[in-house]
Amino acid sequence: MSYTEATVQLLSPQGTLVENDLSAPYLPLIEKLDDAALKDFHRHMVVIRRFDIEAGNLQRQGQLALWIPSLGQEGAQVGSAFAARPQDHIFPAYREHVVGRIRGLDVMKIIEMLRGQSHGGWIPAETGNFHLYTLVIGSQSLHATGYAMGQKFEGADEATMVYFGDGATSQGDVSEALVFGASYQAPIVYFLQNNHWAISVPVDRQSRTPLYLRPSGFGIPGVQIDGNDVLAAYAVTTANLDAARSGQGPRFIEALTYRMGAHTSSDDPTKYREREEEQFWSERDPIARFETYLKSKGADDAFFSEVAAEAEDLAADIRARTFALEAPPASKVFANVYTDPHPGVDAEAAWQAAYEASFDGESA
Amino acid sequence: MTILQDAPPAAAAPAVRETMTMAAALNRALADALAEDDRVVVFGEDVGALGGVFRITDGLRARFGEERCFDTPLAEAGIVGTAVGMAMNGLRPVVEMQFDAFAYPALEQIVSHVAKMGNRTRGAMRLPIVIRVPYGGGIGGVEHHCDSSEAYYAHTPGLTVVSPATPQDAYALLRAAMRHPDPVVFLEPKKLYWAKGEVDTSITAELGRAVVVRPGSDVTLIAYGTSVPTALAAAEAAGAEGRSVGVVDVRTLAPFDDATVTDAVRATGRAVVVAEAPGFASVAAEIAARVGERCFSYLEAPVRRVTGFDVPYAPPKLEHHYLPDVDRILDAIDTLYPDEA
Numbered sequence: 001m002s003y004t005e006a007t008v009q010l011l012s013p014q015g016t017l018v019e020n021d022l023s024a025p026y027l028p029l030i031e032k033l034d035d036a037a038l039k040d041f042h043r044h045m046v047v048i049r050r051f052d053i054e055a056g057n058l059q060r061q062g063q064l065a066l067w068i069p070s071l072g073q074e075g076a077q078v079g080s081a082f083a084a085r086p087q088d089h090i091f092p093a094y095r096e097h098v099v100g101r102i103r104g105l106d107v108m109k110i111i112e113m114l115r116g117q118s119h120g121g122w123i124p125a126e127t128g129n130f131h132l133y134t135l136v137i138g139s140q141s142l143h144a145t146g147y148a149m150g151q152k153f154e155g156a157d158e159a160t161m162v163y164f165g166d167g168a169t170s171q172g173d174v175s176e177a178l179v180f181g182a183s184y185q186a187p188i189v190y191f192l193q194n195n196h197w198a199i200s201v202p203v204d205r206q207s208r209t210p211l212y213l214r215p216s217g218f219g220i221p222g223v224q225i226d227g228n229d230v231l232a233a234y235a236v237t238t239a240n241l242d243a244a245r246s247g248q249g250p251r252f253i254e255a256l257t258y259r260m261g262a263h264t265s266s267d268d269p270t271k272y273r274e275r276e277e278e279q280f281w282s283e284r285d286p287i288a289r290f291e292t293y294l295k296s297k298g299a300d301d302a303f304f305s306e307v308a309a310e311a312e313d314l315a316a317d318i319r320a321r322t323f324a325l326e327a328p329p330a331s332k333v334f335a336n337v338y339t340d341p342h343p344g345v346d347a348e349a350a351w352q353a354a355y356e357a358s359f360d361g362e363s364a
Numbered sequence: 365m366t367i368l369q370d371a372p373p374a375a376a377a378p379a380v381r382e383t384m385t386m387a388a389a390l391n392r393a394l395a396d397a398l399a400e401d402d403r404v405v406v407f408g409e410d411v412g413a414l415g416g417v418f419r420i421t422d423g424l425r426a427r428f429g430e431e432r433c434f435d436t437p438l439a440e441a442g443i444v445g446t447a448v449g450m451a452m453n454g455l456r457p458v459v460e461m462q463f464d465a466f467a468y469p470a471l472e473q474i475v476s477h478v479a480k481m482g483n484r485t486r487g488a489m490r491l492p493i494v495i496r497v498p499y500g501g502g503i504g505g506v507e508h509h510c511d512s513s514e515a516y517y518a519h520t521p522g523l524t525v526v527s528p529a530t531p532q533d534a535y536a537l538l539r540a541a542m543r544h545p546d547p548v549v550f551l552e553p554k555k556l557y558w559a560k561g562e563v564d565t566s567i568t569a570e571l572g573r574a575v576v577v578r579p580g581s582d583v584t585l586i587a588y589g590t591s592v593p594t595a596l597a598a599a600e601a602a603g604a605e606g607r608s609v610g611v612v613d614v615r616t617l618a619p620f621d622d623a624t625v626t627d628a629v630r631a632t633g634r635a636v637v638v639a640e641a642p643g644f645a646s647v648a649a650e651i652a653a654r655v656g657e658r659c660f661s662y663l664e665a666p667v668r669r670v671t672g673f674d675v676p677y678a679p680p681k682l683e684h685h686y687l688p689d690v691d692r693i694l695d696a697i698d699t700l701y702p703d704e705a
Contacts, residue, residue: 065680116680170437200414272413330685
């Protein structure tokens with residue numbers, strides 16, 4: 001399953017603007033962007049790719065329990081993230097590292113989680129309303145829908161965007177989210193990154209029709225975009241978030257992209273997919289085409305060098321901070337299970353502390 | 365409809381006796397069942413080309429074909445719900461839940477339908493379904509990948525709940541589960557997947573039977589799954605200190621083998637139940653209660669439990685604080701001898 005006649009694309013894989021009936025409604029949104037905004041798109045795609053590589057290295061070196069690469073999906077993520085306004089709420093799946101970074105999350109929090117120090121631990125009110133990762137597939141689609149229902153009830157000038165993947169579309173939770181979203185005309189954008197693989201299972205096991213068609217049965221407009229085109233991701237998400245925010249009900253975007261890496265560091269894609277397919281998508285890389293486009297608009301080598309240096313700086317910073325992390329205290333196991341003091345948990349925590357102390361310097 | 369007939373004359377797989385991992389033993393049990401009974405179908409997420417994220421179904425699709433071993437859409441309620449229908453139609457589904465916590469979307473199907481269909485049809489429509497669930501921690505897994513979820517199933521009337529602790533039991537109990545007329549939740553201790561042991565495929569096992577895996581005259585440890593090797597290590601350490609500590613491997617959590625456990629505890633008068641799951645309202649709690657009821661006049665000390673704490677499973681860097689280990693078991697054993705303190 002790849003591009004269709006309905007795929008909205010603003011920037012071709014060759015890095016040139018696409019002018020056709022599908023792109024026409026969205027191109028004005030791109031024309032409004034100044035050079036600094038366009039350069040920010042590029043900066044974030046490049047920097048997060050370097051971060052992603054560094055985190056993968058840290059996992060292989062035993063510093064992380066797991067890594068979840070986002071390689072290849074930077075266009076869909078950066079474009080959609082920049083389309084959201086500060087007051088909007090974002091519910092990620094678990095691969096949207098750059099969306100978090102754009103919203104103000106210190107990506108070290110993701111490192112800490114996947115190192116095994118925490119279960120996430122960031123606070124959405126402090127991270128640009130970027131909510132926690134949800135590792136259970138598709139569950140967050142309902143949470144996001146409920147959040148958006150609250151926005152609707154309050155009449156807030158806000159919208160919600162939820163990320164999920166092609167595998168998640170098979171979960172009952174996602175269908176139920178579409179039912180609720182449509183029923184209450186909630187201000188939500190369902191942002192599906194179709195990266196073509198649910199671990200080893202190809203998207204055609206999840207759906208026999210292009211997934212952007214599915215929401216129409218729920219009464220929700222759906223649109224398919226080239227998810228490796230950061231401009232399409234930005235413009236189409238902007239238009240749909242604006243529609244949702246202005247009371248027009250939920251919207252659904254299918255971003256066609258590709259998981260260039262493994263599902264996680266525990267996975268080996270050579271067991272189930274063909275090199276030719278990876279090559280096809282490699283030639284449609286989101287960063288390469290955008291670099292070509294920026295150069296055609298006059299971006300100079302100094303800019304690209306500066307971005308590369310920023311990427312190296314972040315990688316070095318993450319590496320250093322990872323090695324500096326200290327083991328969390330045992331007391332953290334018992335923290336925040338309940339709001340109020342809990343006699344059972346408190347007794348266990350006290351027992352555990354006394355037990356550990358009983359070793360008196362010996363290793364427990 | 366051919367449900368509830370005995371398996372067709374076995375095109376029995378030739379017996380083997382060799383050392384293998386628990387993962388390989390489970391794989392062989394699935395392969396032998398697929399070979400012997402063409403009503404067996406194996407399905408779930410990533411079980412086909414990939415052979416499962418833990419490789420338990422490795423090679424099955426290639427050997428038995430797409431109709432016998434297949435990948436499903438990513439929907440656990442769908443996997444279990446369609447297994448119900450397939451079982452109604454005469455198949456013997458063996459489904460894989462990818463991880464313990466990923467089975468929760470299927471809980472409605474399991475609790476309300478899988479467990480009750482036989483009862484609701486006055487015994488006419490039994491569901492010979494095996495639901496395989498890798499469970500438990502100790503592998504450095506991130507959240508939702510390390511739950512000990514056995515109590516949810518054991519608490520549900522109509523379900524048989526099994527958990528092996530050795531490759532031999534993994535093979536024999538999975539074969540028994542697949543022959544069972546009623547649904548079985550088969551909990552695979554993922555920390556033991558790569559532990560090796562000898563497997564003789566001609567040895568059969570019966571569901572509902574615990575086994576004394578180490579005799580002892582002073583204290584009885586009662587454990588299942590990953591906690592069995594931990595209990596054995598603790599018994600060994602206690603032995604070095606002069607205490608004779610026996611270990612019972614429960615193997616089938618429901619129905620529970622009271623006879624074996626009761627006999628063992630009456631012989632020692634001291635019991636410790638060891639399990640990873642949070643202790644409150646747990647299988648360990650049920651075991652302690654049953655032992656207390658049946659062995660009260662034999663007991664020298666209250667039955668103790670060494671379990672996980674009543675908190676969400678800890679992240680990898682903290683799980684060693686959470687998990688029952690040898691020292692915590694030895695500490696519990698010491699409390700059974702208050703006069704020596």
